Amino acid sequence: MVSVLNTVDTGHEDMIHDAEMDYYGLRLATCSSDNSVKIFDLKNGTQTLAADLKGHVGPVWQVAWAHPKFGNILASCSYDRKVIIWKELGEWTKIYEHASHDSSVNSVAWAPHEFGLILACGSSDGSISILSNNGDTWDAQKIPNAHTIGCNAVSWCPAIEPGYDATAPHPRSGPVKRLATGGCDNLVKIWREDNERWIEENKLEAHSDWVRDVAWAPAVGPPRAALASCSQDRRVVVWTSTDCTSWTSTVLNVFEDVIWNVSWSLTGGILAVSGGDNKVSLWRENSEGQWACISELNKGQGNLNNPEQRAL
Numbered sequence: 001m002v003s004v005l006n007t008v009d010t011g012h013e014d015m016i017h018d019a020e021m022d023y024y025g026l027r028l029a030t031c032s033s034d035n036s037v038k039i040f041d042l043k044n045g046t047q048t049l050a051a052d053l054k055g056h057v058g059p060v061w062q063v064a065w066a067h068p069k070f071g072n073i074l075a076s077c078s079y080d081r082k083v084i085i086w087k088e089l090g091e092w093t094k095i096y097e098h099a100s101h102d103s104s105v106n107s108v109a110w111a112p113h114e115f116g117l118i119l120a121c122g123s124s125d126g127s128i129s130i131l132s133n134n135g136d137t138w139d140a141q142k143i144p145n146a147h148t149i150g151c152n153a154v155s156w157c158p159a160i161e162p163g164y165d166a167t168a169p170h171p172r173s174g175p176v177k178r179l180a181t182g183g184c185d186n187l188v189k190i191w192r193e194d195n196e197r198w199i200e201e202n203k204l205e206a207h208s209d210w211v212r213d214v215a216w217a218p219a220v221g222p223p224r225a226a227l228a229s230c231s232q233d234r235r236v237v238v239w240t241s242t243d244c245t246s247w248t249s250t251v252l253n254v255f256e257d258v259i260w261n262v263s264w265s266l267t268g269g270i271l272a273v274s275g276g277d278n279k280v281s282l283w284r285e286n287s288e289g290q291w292a293c294i295s296e297l298n299k300g301q302g303n304l305n306n307p308e309q310r311a312l
Contacts, residue, residue: 008030008047009047010030010040011038011049012030012032013034014032015032016030017059017061018030018060018063020063020064021065022068026041026042027039027042027050027072028040028042029063029074030063031060031063032059033060035054035057035060035080036054036056036060037053037063037076038053039074050092053086053092053094055076055086055097056078056080057078057080058079059078059079060076060078061077061079061104061105061106062077062106062108063108064076064108064110064119066113067113070113071088073086073087073117074086075119077105078105080104081101081104081123082098082099082105083099083101083119084098085131098129098131098138100129101127101129102125103124103125103150104123104150106123106124106151106152106153107121107122107154108120109155110156111156111177112156112157113159114159114175116133118131118177119131121154122146122147122153122183124149124150126144126146126147126148126149126150126151126183127142127145128146128181128191129142129143130142130198141198143191147181147185147187147189148183148185150183151181151182151183151184152182152211152213153182153212154179155179155181155216156177156178156180156216157175157176157178157179157216157225158217158218159175160219176192176193176244177192178191178193178244179191180227182211182213183211184210186205186209186231186233187204187205188207188214188227188237189202190202190204204239206229206239206251207235207237208233208235209231209232209233210231210232211231212230212232212258212259212260213230214229214262215227215228215229215262215263215264215271217264217268218266218268223242224241226239226240226264226268227239227240228252228262228271230259230260232259234254234256234257234259234275235253235254235259236251236252236253236255236273237250237252238271238291250289252271252273252283253273253291257275257277259273259275270294271284279296279297280296280297281295282295282296
């Protein structure tokens with residue numbers, strides 16, 4: 001059964017759009033329509049405000065923690081068309097600002113740490129930026145016209161591909177960088193890096209309205225890839241593949257309201273779903289390949305992470 005372990009009073013002055021724990025679960029980052037990003041230290045069921053980051057001049061839609069091997073680094077994206085990368089250097093400092101998008105930046109996601117310090121950013125201008133750190137500098141690549149009208153969500157494929165065995169006598173050169181995106185064209189797309197260029201590898205069609213979120217499952221368990229997507233059509237779809245080339249879709253459920261977010265457990269076996277009905281539900285696949293709700297929590301008042309203004 002889902003239960004509330006702790007409630008954090010963030011002190012934000014407007015709607016909160018995202019809340020993300022760091023790798024160790026010791027810090028919480030939140031962002032809001034009050035244009036701020038806040039970082040809290042969590043200990044013994046209490047929280048202490050560690051930083052109140054001011055750098056955006058519009059609602060901040062999403063935050064993402066980098067892997068701790070790179071230090072304490074946080075990325076944020078905003079309606080102000082900017083992506084800001086923050087790092088704790090004694091105190092939290094802005095170390096890079098990316099401002100080349102023509103519209104709201106809706107989603108940010110760090111690549112698996114095995115690939116280095118790389119950030120993907122999806123924007124309402126329809127393009128995706130890939131920001132790569134090279135020591136003291138950042139390189140920016142752009143995938144133009146990735147989604148008609150706009151891109152709402154980005155998610156990286158795990159570094160270990162299904163079926164990849166690094167201990168094999170003659171292993172392949174290694175896992176390929178892949179990225180899943182969801183957009184206002186009702187599509188989920190898979191992108192693959194090929195000779196330092198990003199190409200569209202797959203176009204997945206199952207939704208009849210804007211795709212609001214995509215989430216690639218951790219590479220654990222059976223040798224297959226799994227990807228979840230959710231949409232304003234009230235559907236959650238789980239996509240599976242054994243080779244990352246041919247994909248099979250399964251409609252997990254049709255809900256009563258818009259679904260804003262999907263998120264996998266660390267082991268990949270459970271999918272959390274939240275949406276406009278103010279509920280968080282947990283879903284698990286049985287041995288017959290059917291998905292069933294195993295728990296549900298009603299959050300009461302307020303809309304969970306309503307991003308309805310992101311694509312304006």
